[in-house]
Amino acid sequence: MLLPEHDFIKPRSLAEGLAVLRDAPPGVRLLGGGTDVVFNMRCRLMTPDTVLSLRDIPELQGVDVLPDGSLRLGAATRLTDLVADPVLRERYPALVKAFRAVASRHVRNMATLGGNLCLDTRCWFTNQTKEWRDAKGPCLKTGKDVCHAIQGSPICVALNNADSPPALIAVDATVTLASHRGERTLPLRDFYREDGIRHTVLEPDEVLTEVTIPPTRDRLVFLKETARQGMDFSYGTIAIRADGNGARATRLHIVLGSLTTAPRDLSTAGERLVALGLGDDGIDAACATIRDALGPLTNLYSPAAYKRELARTLLRKAIVELREMPA
Ligand SMILES: Cc1cc2nc3c(=O)[nH]c(=O)nc-3n(C[C@H](O)[C@H](O)[C@H](O)COP(=O)(O)OP(=O)(O)OC[C@H]3O[C@@H](n4cnc5c(N)ncnc54)[C@H](O)[C@@H]3O)c2cc1C
Structure with missing residues (x-):
C-alpha cells in the first residue's frame, strides 16, 4: 500500500509550524511519530495535501519540573522517553505504566504523547484497506450517512482506544493548544467529545503543544x-x-x-x-x-x-x- 502523494514539511520552530497551519489548515495533517497517521494514509482514511511533522520542534520536547512542582510534558516527546524519565518514574509509576501499555517498544520508539492523546477513533470497518471498504461504500466517517459497524446508528460510535488519556485525566492533567491566534489551556477531560468523527475540540489550525500535571501525593x-x-x-x-x-x-x-x-x-x-x-x-x-x-x-x-x-x-x-x- 503506497502512501498517497503529499507535500512534507518539517518546521524547526513552533512559530514556523503555526504559520503553515494558518495558511492552509484543512489540507494539513499533523504528524507526531506517524505510527497511526501513516497506516491511515496507506488505507486512504487520511489523504492530506501536506503532512506537517512536529518531531523537530524543540518547544514540543522534553519533561520539565515547573517552579510550583507541576510537570510539563512536551507533546512531541516520544513515549519511550517518557517511560524512561526518572522524575515520572519516581512520582507517577502508574502514568509510566500507561505510557508503557501503548503497543510495543518499537512503536513507542516512534510514537509521541501528542499522537497518543489525539489518536483517531477506530472501528472494525474503518480499520480496513480502501479496497475492502469500497466493497461496502463510504460510512458516516468517510462521507456518507450510513454506519456499517452498527447498522442504523445515526452517529459515528468509533472507539477512542488510546491508553494514556484515562491516567492523565485522573491526575487532572491539562493540555495546551496553540495556533497563530494564541494559546488556550483546558483540562484534558474537556478535550474529548462523544463523537467518533470530531472526537476532540482541537481546531484544524491548532497544535497540542504540552501536557501539564499538577503536583499530587495521591495514590x-x-x-x-x-x-x-x-x-x-x-x-x-x-x-x-x-x-x-x-x-x-x-x-x-x-x-x-x-x-x-x-x-x-x-x-x-x-x-x-x-x-x-x-x-x-x-x-x-x-x-x-x-x-x-x-x-x-x-x-x-x-x-x-x-x-x-x-x-x-x-x-x-x-x-x-x-x-x-x-x-
Ligand atoms: C501495531 C500497533 C499497535 C498499537 N497499539 C496501541 C496501543 O496498545 N495503545 C494505544 O494507545 N495506541 C496503539 N497504537 C496506536 C499508536 O501507535 C499510538 O496511539 C501512538 O501513541 C500514536 O502516536 P504517534 O505520535 O505515532 O501519532 P501519529 O500517528 O503521528 O498521530 C496520531 C494523530 O494525532 C495527531 N497529532 C499528533 N501529534 C499531535 C499534536 N501534537 N497536536 C495535535 N494533533 C497531533 C495526528 O494528526 C493524528 O491525527 C498502535 C499502533 C500500531 C501500529
Missing part, C-alpha cells in the same frame, strides 16, 4: 485489559486516583477508557466509594452503579454486556490494588 492505579500483553489495543482501561491510605479515601477519581468514543469519568461510582470506603462493601456498591454510570454502550468490537462486566472487573481489581498501596 494512582492504571490497568489495561487486552488480548495480547505487549502489542495490542485494549478492550478496556481504568485509572483510579485516591487520597488517604488503605480503605480510607475522601477524594476519588475513576476514569475508564476504550469502551466508548471518549474516556468516561465515573464520578457516581467514585462518590459511592468515598461514602462507604474502599472495603468490600464499598466495592460491591460501586460495581452495582456501573451500569447506570456508563449509560448505553454499543456492541462495537465487543458486546455491550461484556464491556459492562469488564468495567466492573477492572473497577474491583483497581480498588483492591489501590488499597494495598503503601501510604
